[in-house]
Amino acid sequence: MSMIDGIGPLAVLRGVDLNSTANTDIPMTIPNSGRKWTPLFAAVTNASANLSGGSAQFGIFTSTAEGGTAIVAKGVNSLTSLTSAVKMIKPTIASQTETLTAGTVYVHIDVANGSAATVDIYLYGYILP
Numbered sequence: 001m002s003m004i005d006g007i008g009p010l011a012v013l014r015g016v017d018l019n020s021t022a023n024t025d026i027p028m029t030i031p032n033s034g035r036k037w038t039p040l041f042a043a044v045t046n047a048s049a050n051l052s053g054g055s056a057q058f059g060i061f062t063s064t065a066e067g068g069t070a071i072v073a074k075g076v077n078s079l080t081s082l083t084s085a086v087k088m089i090k091p092t093i094a095s096q097t098e099t100l101t102a103g104t105v106y107v108h109i110d111v112a113n114g115s116a117a118t119v120d121i122y123l124y125g126y127i128l129p
Contacts, residue, residue, distance in 0.1 A: 010037055011105055011123040014046075018056040018079070018113040023064045023106045026123065036099045039071050039125040044079060045086040046120040051079045054113035060123065062102040066110075069093055069100065071123070074110035079119070099128065 011026040042060060056079045062068030073092040091098075107121060 007040060007124055007126060009122050010039065010125045010127075012120070013107060014120045015118045016058075016107055016109075016121055018051070018054070018058075018109060018117045018119060019115060021109045021112050023108050026060075026105050026107055026121070034101050034103070036101055036128040037125050038098050038100065038128065039091045039093070039123055041091065041124050042072050042089045043086050043122040043124065044089065044119050045122070047079075047117060048119070049115065049117040051113065051117055054079070054115060054117060055111050056109065056113035056117065057111040058107055058109050058121075060121075061106050061108060062100060062104075064106050064108075066108050068102070071100075071105060074108065079113075 013024060013026045016024055057074060059066060059070055059074030060072040061070055066074060071091050071093055072089055079087065
C-alpha cells in the first residue's frame with residue numbers, strides 16, 4: 001500500500017531530546033511538495049528512560065517557535081506515564097484547518113523533562129489527492 005492509498009507515517013523524528021526546550025525540525029516524507037495532507041495521530045515511543053518522574057510536554061506546529069497551525073497543542077500531551085510503550089496523541093487542530101500543505105513541521109518541547117531522556121515521534125495521517 002502506498003501513502004496515497006491509506007494511513008501512513010507523514011513524518012518521523014527519532015531521538016527527540018526531552019530535556020531541551022528547543023524547536024526540532026521534522027522533515028515531512030510527502031511526495032510532491034505542496035500536497036495536501038491531514039494528520040490522524042502522533043505516536044510517541046522508544047523512551048530512553050522511564051518518564052514517570054519527569055514533566056516533559058511537547059507540541060507539533062507548522063512553523064518554528066510554536067507558530068503556524070498547532071497540530072498537537074502544547075501542554076495537552078504529558079508524557080509522564082510513558083516508559084517503553086507507545087502513547088497515541090490525537091491532533092488538536094481546528095476542523096477548518098485539518099487539511100495542511102506544510103512540507104515541514106516542528107516539534108517544540110514546552111516543558112523539559114528534568115532529566116536526560118529521548119523518544120521517537122511519528123506523525124501519522126493521510127496524503128490527499
